[in-house]
Amino acid sequence: MDAIILQILNGLDKGSAYALIALGLTLIFGTLGVVNFAHGALFMIGAFCAVTVQRLLTLSYETVDPTRTDFLGNPMKVKTPYIESWFGPEVGASIIEWSVPLAILFAIPVMLLIGYAMERGLIKHFYKRPHADQILVTFGLAIVLQELIKHYYGANPIQTPAPDAFRGSFDFGQLLGFDPNVIIYPYWRLVYFGFAAIIIAAVFSFLQFTTFGMVVRAGMADRETVGLLGIDIDKRFTIMFGLAAAVAGLAGVMYAPINAPNYHMGMDFLVLSFVVVVVGGMGSLPGAVLAGFLLGILESFASMNEVKTILPGIDQIIIYLVAIVVLLTRPRGLMGRKGVMEE
Amino acid sequence: MSNKDISRRGVLKTGAVAGAGVALPTIFTASQASAFTNEPTGSSVTLGFNVPQTGPYADEGADELRAYQLAVEHLNGEGDGGMLNTFSSKALKGNGILGKKVEYVTGDTQTKSDAARASAKSMIEKDGAIMITGGSSSGVAVAVQALCQEAGVIFMAGLTHSNDTTGKDKKANGFRHFFDAYMSGAALAPVLAKLYGPDRKAYHLTADYTWGWTQQESIAAATEAQGWETVNNVLTPLASTDFSSYIAPVLNSGADVLVLNHYGGNMVNSLTNAVQFGLRDKQVNGKNFEIVVPLYSRLMAKGAGENVKGIFGSTNWHWSLQDDGSKAFVQSFGTKYGFPPSQAAHTCYVQTLLYADAVERGGSFNPCSVVEALEGDDSSLPGISSDANKGFLFDGLGNGPTLYRSADHQCFKDVLVVKGKDNPESEFDLLEVVEITPTAQVWYEPDNPMFAGGNLGTCNPGA
Known part of the structure; x- marks a missing residue:
């Protein structure tokens, strides 16, 4: 029982990342009709926003400590972050420690801007081209973006730890009446789940309860009619692209403490998120979220030892297996709308 | 257990292998008149450095490349000479290899077996590389080693830790300095x-x-x-x-x-x-x-x-080791690049020197001469009584006295047990050497079940 609860928690956590990326993919697909293969790269850039903020906060000056020597036997150069000399060592250190939450503030404008530039600079030229062209150009863009990141940050993963307050684990089992230390779950992963829930709720409320959102939804349903009513729907869709980029970016920032960011983390998530979108139903926002959590949980269960003993290797194919079954039984996906990609 | 019956499937298999064998050498016959593949005729000789320049191990690959460049400098008599000064064999004089200036080409393994084979093949066929070295994955090492065996060039493995590299997948043209699982x-x-x-x-x-x-x-x-x-x-x-x-x-x-x-x-x-x-x-x-x-x-x-x-x-090795060879290497590498070398850099640097030294001692670039020189004169490590304790014994390249064992082309030397340092003094000071395990403790016989199933075969000079 404890193993099952743990895997449900794991699944919800994995599902949060899938759902956030798939949500952005669906937003872009639903509004602009573009299958954005660079979306994983936006998630990766988000994680590197956290790395960048950490680097900015730890910008240091060097002093020579004559009492110690470096690996070559020369006097050792000691680095002190500027921020520690400005605010004192204690305050400085705690500001650095909180670099990931601070990175959220940094990532929102940066990601909106990157999303806007991507759409205006490249993707808008491909609206009237076939889907295959769109896939090729966005996939190419993803490779360019990840190579750029690798050029500046290297190929090795870079640790961006969560603040000390969120390290360690929460004893979930005790809440449910289990013995202590049976079901423990890392604090930051719980934070990630909560954060994802808030972002998803915010996106849905924005689309549901604001005039802007209403127009966007109308545009998603019938772009031409909304245009004929004199509304500049293209501009709004560009903003939605920026918003989708920001959602992927925030998913990336918060993911940075879970697994150290590296330049190809976007690709690792992209294919899975794309499967999530297909399973949820192309163009369906609730479908993307539902499928994200569903596949996250299924993937976690599939990697349990008990399951792997019966079906070796199932953890590697479960997501694709589910996708095949869903597509065979419900070709539009779990919550797909009629008419999407069917003309 | 062996099955000597002739079956249809067996005949087909043998035929296919023989056919591939007949077809293969024609791929590598750029110079028909040569005694061996890519025999250097001019005043220089080309080595092929096959390292991951893209992909997840690109940082390790970059460090390997730095080490190779340093080795080439030292072989050509530039810089401070590094481990040439501490190496127990004194055949290398800092005038290239056999008087020929050392040049190099690089390939990108991408840490993928097929990409690594393609880049090695290109360096052998197009650039005339006489030896291929490098890599940061056992999958890549096994694949490239097999290619080099077919092509008739020497393969000096980089970072590869699987038992299979010098176990079931060992090849006469391949050599591993790195330790194994x-x-x-x-x-x-x-x-x-x-x-x-x-x-x-x-x-x-x-x-x-x-x-x-x-x-x-x-x-x-x-x-x-x-x-x-x-x-x-x-x-x-x-x-x-x-x-x-x-x-x-x-x-x-x-x-x-x-x-x-x-x-x-x-x-x-x-x-x-x-x-x-x-x-x-x-x-x-x-x-x-x-x-x-x-x-x-x-x-x-x-x-x-x-x-x-x-x-x-x-x-396999750590920059904080205090033997003369390690100190000389850290000094030259650190002075040139500003940070200490990784274990991948160390093994790649050493492999290049060992290859060059074997060519000098054998007096020829012919792979079979190199194999003979690296298999050595039946010298053995002290303190280990085994019939397999035979090969080329050397010292001064870090890790103490080291044997290139002739039976499987695996190096035997001290192994480091390390732990993550509790209070690192600098960004490089991450590991602490807890114990230097003597060679005798990590010794195994070539027929150990974990290494069984392979056949070294004979050296292939190619053309």
Whole structure:
């Protein structure tokens, strides 16, 4: 029982990342009709926003400590972050420690801007081209973006730890009446789940309860009619692209403490998120979220030892297996709308 | 057990292999008149450095390339000479190899077997490389080694730790200086047993490919010999990024040690996840829960950050070693690049020198002459009584007296047991050498079951 609860928690956590990326993919697909293969790269850039903020906060000056020597036997150069000399060592250190939450503030404008530039600079030229062209150009863009990141940050993963307050684990089992230390779950992963829930709720409320959102939804349903009513729907869709980029970016920032960011983390998530979108139903926002959590949980269960003993290797194919079954039984996906990609 | 019956399938198989054998040499016959593939005729000789320049091990590849460039400088008589001054063999004079200036070409393995083979093939066919070296993965090493054997060039392996490289996949034209998974187990297990006690239950997470399997087998066997019990071994897909669903079952498995048979990004993520799940603060069976990472690399330790503190593993070489060879290498590398070399850089630098030295001693670039020189004059390591203790014995390249064993082309030398340093003094000061395990303790016979099934064959000079 404890193993099952743990895997449900794991699944919800994995599902949060899938759902956030798939949500952005669906937003872009639903509004602009573009299958954005660079979306994983936006998630990766988000994680590197956290790395960048950490680097900015730890910008240091060097002093020579004559009492110690470096690996070559020369006097050792000691680095002190500027921020520690400005605010004192204690305050400085705690500001650095909180670099990931601070990175959220940094990532929102940066990601909106990157999303806007991507759409205006490249993707808008491909609206009237076939889907295959769109896939090729966005996939190419993803490779360019990840190579750029690798050029500046290297190929090795870079640790961006969560603040000390969120390290360690929460004893979930005790809440449910289990013995202590049976079901423990890392604090930051719980934070990630909560954060994802808030972002998803915010996106849905924005689309549901604001005039802007209403127009966007109308545009998603019938772009031409909304245009004929004199509304500049293209501009709004560009903003939605920026918003989708920001959602992927925030998913990336918060993911940075879970697994150290590296330049190809976007690709690792992209294919899975794309499967999530297909399973949820192309163009369906609730479908993307539902499928994200569903596949996250299924993937976690599939990697349990008990399951792997019966079906070796199932953890590697479960997501694709589910996708095949869903597509065979419900070709539009779990919550797909009629008419999407069917003309 | 052998089956000598002639079957239709057997005939077809043999025919196909023979056909491929007949067809293959024509691919590599650029110069028909030469006695061997890519015989250098001008005033220079070209070496092929095949390293991961893109992909997840690109940082390691970059460090290998730095080491190769340094080795070329030293061979050509530039710079401070590095380990040329400490190497026990004095055949190298700093005037290139056999008087020919050393030049090099580079290829990108991308840490993919097919890409690595393609780049090695291109360096051999188009650039006339006489020797191929480098790499940061056992999958790549095994693939490129087989290609070099077919092509008739020497392969000096870079970082490859699978038992198979000089075990079931060994080749006469291939040589490995780096240590292997068996040696890691033999060095690490006694230290772990002493430290954590003989009554331990180990849970293994293992990367699902050749290196992971051989390392798991080696570590499990070595720790079980010390009294440990292996309670579970779970294979994880190489493409995994989040290991939480593999770590969670460890919590209540009854195990009190987690062995991570992971390397590179896998290792960084699985270790980070294990620490996040509080495994290091856990008490099981009345003991502190422990994590072990059998194969350590400083570059990976950097990626794992704080999480490596106090965690034990093994490594081929470390820049803090105080022998003359290591000091000379760290001095030249550090002066040129501003930071200490990694173990990958060390093994690649040493392999280049060993190759050049073998050519000088043999008096020819012919691969068969190089093989003969590297197989040595039947000198042997002191203190090990074994018929297989024969080969080329050298010293002064770090790790103390080292034997290139003629039976399988594997180097035998001291192995380092290291642990993540608790209070690092600088960004390079991440690992601390806990024990230098003597060669005798990591020695094995060539017919050890973990290495069985292969055949070295004979050297192939190609053309």
